[in-house]
Amino acid sequence: MRKIRLSLALSCSLIVLSLVLMSFVQEKKPWDIPAKYQSMDNPQGADDAEMIKVGKINYSRHCKSCHGNMGKGDGPKARSIDVDLGDFTTADFQAQKDGVIYFQSFIGRDEMPNFEKKIPDDEDRWAIVTYIRTLKK
Amino acid sequence: MKKLIYLVVLVLFSGHFVLAQEDEQTEKKVDKPVRSPWESGTLVNHHTSVTQYKNTLEMVISHRFGTIENGISDVFGIMAPGANIRIGFNYSVLDDLVVGFGTNSQKKYQDFQAKYTLFKQTRENTIPVSLTFYGNAAIDGREDAVFGIDYEFSDRMSYFSEVIVGRKVNDWLSVQASANFTHYNSVDSLLDNDKIGIGLGGRIKFSPQSSLTLELGVPLKIESISQHTSFTNHPKPHFSIGYEVSTSTHAFQIFLTNGMGILPQELYMHNLSEFDSESIRFGFNITRLWNF
Numbered sequence: 020m021r022k023i024r025l026s027l028a029l030s031c032s033l034i035v036l037s038l039v040l041m042s043f044v045q046e047k048k049p050w051d052i053p054a055k056y057q058s059m060d061n062p063q064g065a066d067d068a069e070m071i072k073v074g075k076i077n078y079s080r081h082c083k084s085c086h087g088n089m090g091k092g093d094g095p096k097a098r099s100i101d102v103d104l105g106d107f108t109t110a111d112f113q114a115q116k117d118g119v120i121y122f123q124s125f126i127g128r129d130e131m132p133n134f135e136k137k138i139p140d141d142e143d144r145w146a147i148v149t150y151i152r153t154l155k156k
Numbered sequence: 157m158k159k160l161i162y163l164v165v166l167v168l169f170s171g172h173f174v175l176a177q178e179d180e181q182t183e184k185k186v187d188k189p190v191r192s193p194w195e196s197g198t199l200v201n202h203h204t205s206v207t208q209y210k211n212t213l214e215m216v217i218s219h220r221f222g223t224i225e226n227g228i229s230d231v232f233g234i235m236a237p238g239a240n241i242r243i244g245f246n247y248s249v250l251d252d253l254v255v256g257f258g259t260n261s262q263k264k265y266q267d268f269q270a271k272y273t274l275f276k277q278t279r280e281n282t283i284p285v286s287l288t289f290y291g292n293a294a295i296d297g298r299e300d301a302v303f304g305i306d307y308e309f310s311d312r313m314s315y316f317s318e319v320i321v322g323r324k325v326n327d328w329l330s331v332q333a334s335a336n337f338t339h340y341n342s343v344d345s346l347l348d349n350d351k352i353g354i355g356l357g358g359r360i361k362f363s364p365q366s367s368l369t370l371e372l373g374v375p376l377k378i379e380s381i382s383q384h385t386s387f388t389n390h391p392k393p394h395f396s397i398g399y400e401v402s403t404s405t406h407a408f409q410i411f412l413t414n415g416m417g418i419l420p421q422e423l424y425m426h427n428l429s430e431f432d433s434e435s436i437r438f439g440f441n442i443t444r445l446w447n448f
Contacts (some may be wrong), residue, residue: 030334032349072327075364076191076192076364079365080364080365080402080403080404081403083402084404085402136209136211136212136447136448137209137404137447139209140188142188143191
């Protein structure tokens with residue numbers, strides 16, 4: 020009887036621990052980026068002033084409320100979101116390929132919405148990526 | 157039992173599911189429509205050339221408060237009785253075609269509308285302006301007695317049609333002008349059933365999300381379409397000045413205006429308020445988008 024109780028207690032503890040660990044895993048789980056996007060390059064130049072301007076306007080409208088003015092994940096809506104919003108200013112984020120940022124921004128996952136219908140124009144999408152590149156420290 | 161519990165624990169420790177979405181990218185080439193000539197399809201009371209992408213549902217909440225003449229006692233009309241409210245839904249059947257329905261507290265109007273942008277101004281200026289057609293039909297929902305003797309259902313109907321020409325002049329300035337026609341099946345004996353009007357609108361964008369909006373509607377005195385030898389209670393022009401901010405899913409507009417009406421035909425046919433300290437009122441429009 021004692022052994023059964025011990026086993027039950029141990030199993031319950033393991034279940035609770037696994038749930039806690041899984042929540043951490045969900046918050047920082049790696050992105051599964053399809054090969055097509057891995058090989059995508061931004062057709063716009065990094066110093067394209069016109070596209071940076073377009074990107075800034077679209078970023079302000081669609082992204083700023085969650086990701087913050089500078090992309091640090093500190094927008095007004097960030098508090099109500101459980102997942103890691105990322106920090107666009109970090110070297111790790113900026114080291115990602117253009118197509119990866121594109122996928123993360125417009126295909127999204129979980130609490131990161133899909134923006135394909137809201138921003139259907141490809142030039143506008145890449146303009147946002149171009150602008151996000153300017154947020155690096 | 158033990159083995160079952162351990163199995164459950166193992167499953168919980170095991171991997172998780174990841175869903176990835178892929179979609180085909182299509183590139184648009186050549187000259188494209190200008191970006192965001194207006195923040196939404198509504199500029200205070202008039203419509204703009206903007207139509208949302210196909211399969212977008214838009215909800216529009218419009219509110220006109222009481223006049224500011226009583227000052228702080230009714231918080232400049234915000235707490236005053238006699239406000240006018242409209243709740244409407246528009247759906248983009250095509251990228252350039254929108255249909256909608258709205259219900260109003262004023263005269264219990266039930267309105268049905270459609271808007272079509274025939275062509276849009278392009279970035280390379282190969283097409284210098286946008287051309288939009290807007291029309292609605294509204295049913296006055298008040299009791300039969302309002303329409304006098306010999307009441308017929310058609311007495312309730314009013315119609316509004318408009319041709320709008322708009323241009324995004326530069327990054328911070330957009331303007332539009334319109335010619336419109338209003339018809340009421342039933343009006344007071346001293347009024348005309350028809351009215352032609354001119355509309356003007358402008359947006360001055362001063363930040364990525366914020367704009368100053370201006371709108372003027374002028375009903376014209378045209379004797380050739382008048383049923384009377386003189387104009388009685390000819391409607392006054394309606395003018396609005398406001399502030400607009402837009403986000404990914406919303407547009408918020410707050411403004412001062414002299415017209416209580418929300419439906420354009422009400423303003424062009426029945427507005428008797430001047431733009432002065434006794435007649436102006438606050439109002440707001442909120443739009444919300446859902447993409448399907």
